[in-house]
Structures are given as structure tokens and as C-alpha cells.
Amino acid sequence: MVKLTKIYTRGGDKGETSLGDGSRTPKHDLRVAAYGTVDEANATIGLARLHTLGDSDQMLSRIQNDLFDLGADLCRPDGGTNAKKAMRIVSAQVNRLENEIDAMNEKLDDLTSFILPGGSPASAHLHLSRTVTRRAERLVSELSQRENINPKALSYINRLSDHLFQLARLLNEGGKHDVLWTPGANR
Numbered sequence: 001m002v003k004l005t006k007i008y009t010r011g012g013d014k015g016e017t018s019l020g021d022g023s024r025t026p027k028h029d030l031r032v033a034a035y036g037t038v039d040e041a042n043a044t045i046g047l048a049r050l051h052t053l054g055d056s057d058q059m060l061s062r063i064q065n066d067l068f069d070l071g072a073d074l075c076r077p078d079g080g081t082n083a084k085k086a087m088r089i090v091s092a093q094v095n096r097l098e099n100e101i102d103a104m105n106e107k108l109d110d111l112t113s114f115i116l117p118g119g120s121p122a123s124a125h126l127h128l129s130r131t132v133t134r135r136a137e138r139l140v141s142e143l144s145q146r147e148n149i150n151p152k153a154l155s156y157i158n159r160l161s162d163h164l165f166q167l168a169r170l171l172n173e174g175g176k177h178d179v180l181w182t183p184g185a186n187r
Contacts, residue, residue, distance in 0.1 A: 012027060015027050015028075017032060019031065019075050019076060019077060020072060020075040020076030020077075020086065021076050021077055021086075023077070030139065030142060030143050030146065031074060031075070031077070031143055031147070032075075033139050034074050034136065034139040034140045034142075034143050035070075035071040035074040035075050037132065037135055037136035037139050038067055038070050038071050038074065038136045038140075038157070039067070039071055040132050040136070041067060041129055041132040041133045041136050041160075042064050042067040042068070042071075044125065044128050044129040044132050045060055045063060045064055045067070045126075045129045045164075046064065047125050047128075047129075048060060048122055048125035048126045048128075048129055049061070049064075050121075050125075051120070051121040051122035051125060051171075052122050052171070056122070056167060056170070056171060059100055059163075059167065060167075062096070063097075063160065063163070066089070066093050066156065067160075069087055069088075069089060069093070070089055070153055070156060070157065072086070072087035073086065073087055073088050073089050073149075073150050073153050074140065074143070074149065074153060077147065077148075078147070078148040078149060078150070088150045088152065088153075089150055089152040089153045089155075089156045090152060091152060093152070093156055094152060094155045094156050094159055097156070097159040097160060097162075097163045098159060100163060101159070101162055101163050101166050104163075104166040104167060104169075104170045105166060107170060107174050108166065108169050108170060108174050108175045109174055109175035109176060109178075110175075111175070112180065113180040113181050113182070113183075114180070114181040115127075115165075115168075115169070115178045115179060115180060115181065116179040116180065116181055117131075117168075117179070118179040119168070119171075119172035119177045119178055119179055120171055120172055120173075120177065122168075122171040123168040123169070123171045123172045123177075123178075126164050126165075126167055126168035126171065127164075127165075127168050129164050130161050130164040130165050130168065133157060133160050133161040133164060134161050136157055137154070137157045137158055137161060140153060140154050140157050141154060
């Protein structure tokens with residue numbers, strides 16, 4: 001468990017931060033941008049949860065915890081100090097997302113067009129979460145091209161955006177209140 005006794009350390013006053021293995025890196029480092037954007041996605045999910053109840057809220061609660069696991073995974077370089085003890089995303093977390101996506105899909109109307117973000121407040125917030133998650137995925141993908149990372153981390157963030165999309169549709173009464181794109185409608 002993490003125990004924080006003091007929030008500020010002054011350690012970042014010169015533009016560097018500590019990674020999970022204790023090494024120092026610039027705050028603008030790609031790894032920091034990746035796990036920082038995962039944190040941002042988590043915050044947007046917190047906003048969405050202001051509008052969810054029951055099973056949907058429980059799924060999002062699990063996802064928020066997983067996103068802290070993902071941040072912990074990404075902030076500790078592969079092969080660094082104590083790498084074997086590092087928190088890593090595992091297949092079971094990816095599989096849970098896939099199972100939940102499949103279960104939601106059975107309850108949804110078929111898509112007849114692309115969907116514009118909106119509908120219910122929960123859905124609008126989840127679409128925002130989905131786009132922030134996609135940005136995080138792009139950063140994690142770029143990081144994976146430059147450094148060794150846990151491949152399950154990339155799988156998880158990829159699957160998460162699909163999950164958020166499906167949940168947004170589910171919370172729009174199974175897709176009945178999705179806001180559909182009408183190509184060229186305003187020409």
C-alpha cells in the first residue's frame with residue numbers, strides 16, 4: 001500500500017520527476033506523458049461516474065482502479081530496479097474488459113452511422129473519456145516503439161476505449177438515444 005506523508009517534495013522544481021524505479025527523468029518525457037494521460041483519462045471517468053449507478057458504476061470503479069495499475073506499470077521501466085516486483089497489467093484485466101464489451105454488445109441496437117458524442121450526461125462524459133483514452137493509447141503505442149513495455153498495457157488501453165464506447169451507447173438506452181452523424185447535413 002502507498003503511504004504519503006507529505007504531498008510536495010520540491011523534487012520536481014527543476015523539471016524532473018522520479019519514475020517508479022527511483023530513476024529521474026524530465027517531466028516532458030514520453031513515459032511521463034503516457035502515464036499522465038492515463039491519469040487524465042481516469043479523472044474524466046470520475047466525472048462520468050457522477051451520472052452512473054449499479055453495474056455501470058461498478059464497471060467504471062474497477063476500470064479506475066485498473067488505470068492506477070496501468071499508471072504504475074508505465075511509470076516503472078522494464079528491467080529497472082526491482083522490475084520483477086513491479087505492478088503490471090495482466091491478461092485477466094484485458095479479458096474482463098472484453099467480456100464486459102461482449103455482454104454490452106448483446107444489449108445494443110446495431111450501428112447505422114457514426115455516433116456524435118452526446119445523448120445522456122453519462123454518455124457525453126464517457127465519450128470524452130474515450131477520446132482521452134485514445135490519446136493515452138497513442139502515447140503508450142509510441143512509447144512501445146522506443147522502449148520495452150508490458151504488451152498487456154497497450155492491449156488494456158486499446159480495449160478500454162472500445163469498452164467506454166459501448167458503455168456510452170448502453171447508457172443512451174441501448175443506443176436508442178445515440179446522436180448519429182448525418183454526413184453532409186449542413187452543406
